[in-house]
Amino acid sequence: MAPSLLDMFRNLTSFEPQRGSLRGAPWEDFVDWAIAQGLAPLAAYNLEYRLGGADAPEWARDRLLSVYQGTVNDNVMRLVYFKRLVSALEGRKLLLLGGVAFADSLYPHGGFRPVLEIQILLRRLDVEGFSGFLAQHEFRPEPEEEPSGATRVLSDGRTLIALFADVLGPERREDLKGLFERAHPQKLYGPSIFRPDLEDAVLLVCLEQARQGYQMPWLSFVDLRELVTGATWMEGLYSRPLNVEVLKERARAWRLERALYTSLSILARLYPQTAAPVEAALPPLRRATRELLNRLVVEPSSVAGRRAALRGTDRLRRLLTGQ
Known part of the structure; x- marks a missing residue:
């Protein structure tokens, strides 16, 4: 067959x-x-x-x-x-997201994971300063072709840099402060560059997936697979078991329990070998909520080759991200 x-x-x-x-x-x-x-x-x-x-x-x-x-x-x-570009930058705390954070920390070969743009999480107060720094290197603001949640997107014609701030919403800035405090230095790129802690990285991937209405490339689920299973092929920041109790508590505090449940449930359908760590990490939702998310998001989003967008995408985004 x-x-x-x-x-x-x-x-x-x-x-x-x-x-x-x-x-x-x-x-x-x-x-x-x-x-x-x-x-x-x-x-x-x-x-x-x-x-x-x-x-x-x-x-x-x-x-x-x-x-x-x-x-x-x-x-x-x-x-x-x-x-x-950034190795000499001092006095800031910039967190790498997406491909630039994962290509060399989750994948045995850096060429396995395309890095189409540089995604950076920074404090709201640092957006103007870092944008000014990039402007000195010929980076100019770019219009977003599709909404990504980025605060600002800049390009020099070759490299696209997307800046994210207040990703948890303005009312949860204290939670965001904790995310920065837990971040780990990424010395390869200089003293101002960091990576999110493992549990934070999982939740940020789930948040991005939910904000895109699960219309993002499935490469994101390869990232999530490796984060959830402890990046066993590597020896680095993300090569450890998830602390599921910490993960669930942060999901609750960030109002991302529905997004975490949805992303992990899709992951288990795509990669059945992740079922055990996924089951341990699922947040406690009401049965009716789980059934609704399974029917409206998990099942249709687990179909390989699906092209149609989910129905009521904007409403689902708000439901999943607590905004």
Whole structure:
């Protein structure tokens, strides 16, 4: 029996893919979808170097491999440039989010995880100052093509930097203060650059997913998989078990229990091997709330290749993020 799109997703985004033939798999659907979801680099590496091609058609292998090679080059260029840009910056506390935080901390190879933009969380009072610093390096404000929750987006024509502030809402600035206090130095990029603590990183990923109405690339669930399972392939900040009691308490304080439940429930459907850590980390919601979230968000968001947006997306965003 030929593998389904979901089967291909699970195997080709694993760090331990199962060997076997993928002849007859839905390659026409998978290749375009994987590229759009940010999964092509990891899938290409697995296909070429771990599975020996797995009887995939030549055109599919070539196309995925070209994306992988391009991603490796782009990531190196973008991250080396960012390091040069901020390494001498002192007296600030800037937290890395998304790909720039995860490419070298969750993935065995930096080329597996595309870094399309640099996402930074900073205090509201630092937005103008850091924007001014970037302006000295030819960065100019950019209009957002799609709402992302960023306070400001800047670009020098090559690198996009998205600045986020007050991500928990203005009424929870004390909680945000704690997030900054718990952050860990990322010395590679200089004295002003930090990464969120593990439990904070999980909640920030869930918050981003919820704010996007679960219309974000599925690469985000690979990030979440590694955070929840303790980044066992690495030896770094995120390579430890989750403190689930701390996670649940912060989710409650940040009013993100519904977002945490939804993201973790989708994760368990996409990657059944995460069921045990997910079950331990699920927040205590009323049964009626769980059933509503499962029906309206979890089930439709777990369908590989889905293109239609969730119904009532704006209302769901407010429901999931407590805003």
